Amino acid sequence: MQPPDTTIPIVEARGVSKRYGPTTALHEAHIQVFAGESHALVGRNGAGKSTLVGILTGLRAPDSGQVLFSGVTAPAISDREGWRKHVACVYQHSTIIPDLTVAENLFINRHPTERGFISWSTLRRRAREVLDQWGVNVSEDARAGDLRIEARQLVEIARALSYGARFIILDEPTAQLDGDEIKRLFTRIRELQAAGVTFLFISHHLQEVYEICQAVTVLRDARHIITAPVADLPKDRLIEAMTGEHVHLGVSDAAGRTVPESAAVALEIDRLSGEDFQDVSFSIRRGEVVGLSGPTGGGRIGLAEAVAGLAPYSAGAIRIDKKPLPSGDVTAALELGVGCVPKSRHDQGLVLTQSVADNAIMTVNRHLGPFGFIAPKRRAELTNRTISSLGIVTQGPDQLVSGLSGGNQQKVVMGRALANNPSVLVLMDPTAGVDVKSKEALLTVIERMRQEGKAILVVSSEIEDLRTCDRVLVMQHGSVVAEHKAGWSDNALVASIEGIELA
Amino acid sequence: MNTQPTATAATLNAGAKPAPRRPMIRLHDLALLPALLILIVIGAFISPAFLTQGNVNTILTSSAALALVVLAESLIIITGKFDLSLESTAGFAPAIGALLVLPVANNGFGIELPTFVGILIVIGVGALIGFINGILVVRFTLNAFIVTLAMLIILRGMLVGATSGRTLFDLPDAFYALMIITFLGLPLAVWLAALAFLVAAIVLRYHRLGRALYAIGGNPEAARAAGIRVERITCGVYILAGMLAAVGGLVITGYVGAISANQGNGMIFTVFAAAVIGGISLDGGRGTMFGALTGVLLLGVVQNLLTLAQVPSFWIQAIYGAIILGALMIARMASGKAQT
Numbered sequence: 005m006q007p008p009d010t011t012i013p014i015v016e017a018r019g020v021s022k023r024y025g026p027t028t029a030l031h032e033a034h035i036q037v038f039a040g041e042s043h044a045l046v047g048r049n050g051a052g053k054s055t056l057v058g059i060l061t062g063l064r065a066p067d068s069g070q071v072l073f074s075g076v077t078a079p080a081i082s083d084r085e086g087w088r089k090h091v092a093c094v095y096q097h098s099t100i101i102p103d104l105t106v107a108e109n110l111f112i113n114r115h116p117t118e119r120g121f122i123s124w125s126t127l128r129r130r131a132r133e134v135l136d137q138w139g140v141n142v143s144e145d146a147r148a149g150d151l152r153i154e155a156r157q158l159v160e161i162a163r164a165l166s167y168g169a170r171f172i173i174l175d176e177p178t179a180q181l182d183g184d185e186i187k188r189l190f191t192r193i194r195e196l197q198a199a200g201v202t203f204l205f206i207s208h209h210l211q212e213v214y215e216i217c218q219a220v221t222v223l224r225d226a227r228h229i230i231t232a233p234v235a236d237l238p239k240d241r242l243i244e245a246m247t248g249e250h251v252h253l254g255v256s257d258a259a260g261r262t263v264p265e266s267a268a269v270a271l272e273i274d275r276l277s278g279e280d281f282q283d284v285s286f287s288i289r290r291g292e293v294v295g296l297s298g299p300t301g302g303g304r305i306g307l308a309e310a311v312a313g314l315a316p317y318s319a320g321a322i323r324i325d326k327k328p329l330p331s332g333d334v335t336a337a338l339e340l341g342v343g344c345v346p347k348s349r350h351d352q353g354l355v356l357t358q359s360v361a362d363n364a365i366m367t368v369n370r371h372l373g374p375f376g377f378i379a380p381k382r383r384a385e386l387t388n389r390t391i392s393s394l395g396i397v398t399q400g401p402d403q404l405v406s407g408l409s410g411g412n413q414q415k416v417v418m419g420r421a422l423a424n425n426p427s428v429l430v431l432m433d434p435t436a437g438v439d440v441k442s443k444e445a446l447l448t449v450i451e452r453m454r455q456e457g458k459a460i461l462v463v464s465s466e467i468e469d470l471r472t473c474d475r476v477l478v479m480q481h482g483s484v485v486a487e488h489k490a491g492w493s494d495n496a497l498v499a500s501i502e503g504i505e506l507a
Numbered sequence: 508m509n510t511q512p513t514a515t516a517a518t519l520n521a522g523a524k525p526a527p528r529r530p531m532i533r534l535h536d537l538a539l540l541p542a543l544l545i546l547i548v549i550g551a552f553i554s555p556a557f558l559t560q561g562n563v564n565t566i567l568t569s570s571a572a573l574a575l576v577v578l579a580e581s582l583i584i585i586t587g588k589f590d591l592s593l594e595s596t597a598g599f600a601p602a603i604g605a606l607l608v609l610p611v612a613n614n615g616f617g618i619e620l621p622t623f624v625g626i627l628i629v630i631g632v633g634a635l636i637g638f639i640n641g642i643l644v645v646r647f648t649l650n651a652f653i654v655t656l657a658m659l660i661i662l663r664g665m666l667v668g669a670t671s672g673r674t675l676f677d678l679p680d681a682f683y684a685l686m687i688i689t690f691l692g693l694p695l696a697v698w699l700a701a702l703a704f705l706v707a708a709i710v711l712r713y714h715r716l717g718r719a720l721y722a723i724g725g726n727p728e729a730a731r732a733a734g735i736r737v738e739r740i741t742c743g744v745y746i747l748a749g750m751l752a753a754v755g756g757l758v759i760t761g762y763v764g765a766i767s768a769n770q771g772n773g774m775i776f777t778v779f780a781a782a783v784i785g786g787i788s789l790d791g792g793r794g795t796m797f798g799a800l801t802g803v804l805l806l807g808v809v810q811n812l813l814t815l816a817q818v819p820s821f822w823i824q825a826i827y828g829a830i831i832l833g834a835l836m837i838a839r840m841a842s843g844k845a846q847t
Contacts, residue, residue, distance in 0.1 A: 314732055338734040352732040355725035357792040362718055366733035369715035376715045420733060 012075045014039040014202050015060060015091065015171050020069030022055050027439060029055040032069070033228040035221050037171065042193065042203040044213040044234070047223035048246055048467075048498075053206055056223065057173055060204070062087035073171075092164030093173040096180075100156050102149025107131035109148045110163050134166045135159075139195065154185045158192060165201065173204040178212060179300065190216050208299065210242060210502055224248050240495060243502075247467065247494045258474050259491035263292040268325075270459035271311065271428045276320035280306040281482035283320070288459040290427070293450065295473035296463045297501050303482035305347055305432060308463040312344035312430045313337030314352070324428055338367055343426030345417050345434050353417035354405050361387040361401035364419045371424075390419035395445050411442025418449060429453060432463045447472055465501050467494055538786060539801040542837040546808050554815040562811065564693060568686075570807035571696035572597070572762060574800070575755035576774065577781045578703055579748035581799040584782060585711075586744050587724035587791025588644060589651040591775050595662035596636050596749055597756035598771035602666050604629035605675050605682060605766055614673050622679040629753050636662065637749025641742035659775070667768045675766040685754075686761030696758040703751070708796035720744065724791030780831045781806050784838055805834055 013036040022030040030052045037043045047053050058064035060071060062081055071078040079086030100109050107128045108115070116126040131144040140158045142151060148159065157177055164172055174193075178186045193203060193216060205217055213220055214234060222229040222245040229245045230237070237245075267289040276284050281303030288294045296304045309315035311322055316332030323329065324340040337344070346352035354363050364387050365372065372386070373379035387401040394415045398408060405416055414435070421429060431450070435443040450472050454460060462469055470476050478486040478500045486500050550557035576593050583590045608625035609615025620628070636658065643654045680687065685696040711717035722730040723737050731737050760766050785802025787794030809830050813823050 312732075313734075334731060335734040335736065344732065346729075346732045351726075352728045355722045355729050355792065357725040358721055362721065366718070366722060366730070366735070369718055372715070373713075377713050378715055378718065380713070 016072045020066040031226045042217045044217040044220040051223040052226040089168040092169045094160045100148045107144040272323040274321045278317040290457045293460040293473045295470040295476035298479035302479045304479045341427040343421035345431045347432040356406040364390045368423045411438035429460045538838045571700045572758040574700040574803045579751035591655040592658035593752040594771040594775040596752040599662040599666045600632040600753035601756040622681045633749040633753025637746035641745030645738045683761040
């Protein structure tokens with residue numbers, strides 16, 4: 005499958021940079037994708053992949069640099085039609101409208117008409133043609149929402165191709181598929197590739213990169229690191245390119261410290277099973293920080309939510325300071341002394357329409373005065389202490405949290421978790437989407453809480469978060485599959501989290 | 508486990524600067540005052556009777572029932588839900604109480620329960636309706652709009668059915684008590700509504716249940732994660748709102764002097780208008796009792812003005828609606844925020 009012209013890339017980005025306020029999302033990055041290849045784009049969270057995809061699909065304008073399609077400068081950002089003829093992205097979240105038929109999804113907003121009315125027969129015929137042309141074996145009359153996920157992705161690809169694009173970006177296409185579905189999808193991708201379609205493939209599963217791609221580009225910290233043929237880049241070098249020399253935050257590393265055997269066990273998880281994890285047992289002592297990592301969907305979030313009372317568990321037991329925690333009862337968890345930073349601060353962490361004070365004291369409202377009344381003085385004391393001890397930058401306790409920066413919002417969530425002086429802390433992605441300074445501040449708080457003798461569970465796949473941990477448990481398919489004592493090498497841990505074997 | 512809230516490791520920075528005192532009423536709560544003032548000025552020009560003691564009393568008296576139902580609706584909207592059926596609760600609950608008390612000769616059921624039991628039943632019926640709404644919305648996770656719309660229609664029909672469409676007269680005095688008994692020149696109903704608003708304002712600001720309503724309306728998932736019993740509290744708010752609407756119904760009964768088969772009919776539109784004009788966000792999680800109260804007073808003044816200005820009765824509704832729209836726009840401009 006030699007493409008016609010291998011000297012001019014079908015897509016090229018040259019020296020593109022993008023900043024969002026103080027954060028650099030992409031700095032002087034470049035990428036060349038040649039016709040007929042499947043090109044992998046890899047990098048850890050925050051490396052700049054989605055920004056680059058946004059620029060390549062014309063959804064975001066770069067601050068500097070340019071994008072070329074087959075050597076020609078890309079259309080203006082406002083010319084959506086022009087971009088559609090060159091490139092399309094199949095996102096993790098489907099852009100198919102489930103209640104419409106496959107045919108209508110294919111021709112949405114460009115329905116063929118006759119005398120101003122939609123001609124349904126033409127629409128169905130043309131949809132059939134598109135599906136047949138690209139060998140997508142689904143009925144044009146099927147309700148799109150009834151299709152399997154992989155079929156839905158193929159419909160999206162076919163739709164993109166019908167606009168004339170021959171360059172398709174696949175954003176984590178396998179994230180929601182099981183083994184057989186992935187195999188079928190890959191077969192189809194290879195067939196389409198043979199028919200002249202070029203793919204940019206984004207995946208967290210490095211194994212898949214080796215399986216399906218010919219070239220790979222690595223981004224790290226908003227910069228382009230390397231582009232190479234997959235065959236020339238063995239796994240250990242790929243991981244090295246992704247992690248790089250470690251940037252040291254001013255946070256103490258857990259390596260070299262030990263938790264005294266005499267420290268009491270604060271959190272005990274005993275043969276616990278739930279929706280997406282089975283038979284997990286471990287315990288955390290006072291003054292110990294344990295990391296819980298693994299691929300998305302590996303069960304770490306489900307387990308952590310069970311400990312915080314946010315999700316029910318089906319079998320086993322959780323004991324906080326030797327007292328059993330009932331299943332799925334947040335109030336009971338709070339009373340037993342569990343503090344929690346939930347997975348998403350916007351979904352579960354904060355009430356954006358309320359003030360910093362209201363959010364910070366939400367977990368302890370019932371203890372702030374007689375008969376459930378909130379004594380203004382204690383409310384102010386508590387809030388001010390939270391603000392100062394966590395270094396929250398805010399106009400005051402009455403500012404709405406929606407007006408705070410991401411880092412400061414996350415600190416408010418942390419404050420909420422700490423307000424009831426918990427003995428067990430469950431922190432899910434505690435530094436997700438915050439700037440470096442806030443990250444450092446939040447990690448310092450974890451260290452301080454450790455010294456105070458709290459048992460801390462850090463649920464994350466961020467290397468920097470996990471560096472604070474005395475040991476890191478890796479969960480896959482709902483079970484703990486590995487344990488790394490502090491002092492692990494970045495490469496070994498990342499390999500373990502990403503689920504690949506180092507040769 | 509130490510449940511004393513000690514705020515983190517207050518080890519760092521002991522020198523926290525004192526927080527500025529929270530004002531009891533914030534600027535955007537006052538958004539409606541300009542509109543209210545304009546209306547009062549207009550009123551003074553239109554009729555010399557407008558600013559007299561007697562007329563002010565009239566405005567307050569005629570607004571008391573609306574105030575109670577608006578209070579009920581505001582609590583529900585702040586929690587992020589809806590209750591359309593409050594208007595028929597305001598008709599149905601007093602009617603059931605009355606029917607159980609009245610003899611057959613007066614169109615009652617002839618059970619002739621003691622009057623005070625009848626009054627208790629009025630409030631109990633309100634609570635029961637609220638409970639049913641709450642269960643359907645919370646436990647069965649049905650859409651609040653549709654559930655309470657259906658309830659509105661059911662109750663309206665049951666009221667017509669139970670009274671055979673007739674108006675109930677000659678009720679025991681207790682049914683009129685809220686209007687008959689006066690204190691400092693104003694009927695009990697006005698004092699009751701004022702007290703209810705005061706208590707609600709205090710609870711919403713200074714009690715954990717009040718703060719929980721805002722949290723649930725703003726983000727129920729975050730509220731749940733903070734240990735707030737979202738379902739229980741939401742259901743409780745429906746029950747409370749039903750009871751308040753039932754009392755509001757008694758106020759109407761006292762004001763009118765009878766219970767007609769369409770008591771409360773169409774009231775819900777005015778209720779929503781007052782709440783929204785008063786800054787209660789239909790998205791939930793935002794709004795204050797002071798704002799809602801200014802919304803009620805504004806509509807009360809408008810109603811009163813239209814009467815004093817001798818607007819032909821056939822045109823009153825159209826003008827009333829136009830003024831509601833105008834008030835919304837003024838409030839929008841004054842607060843700089845959308846009155847959603």
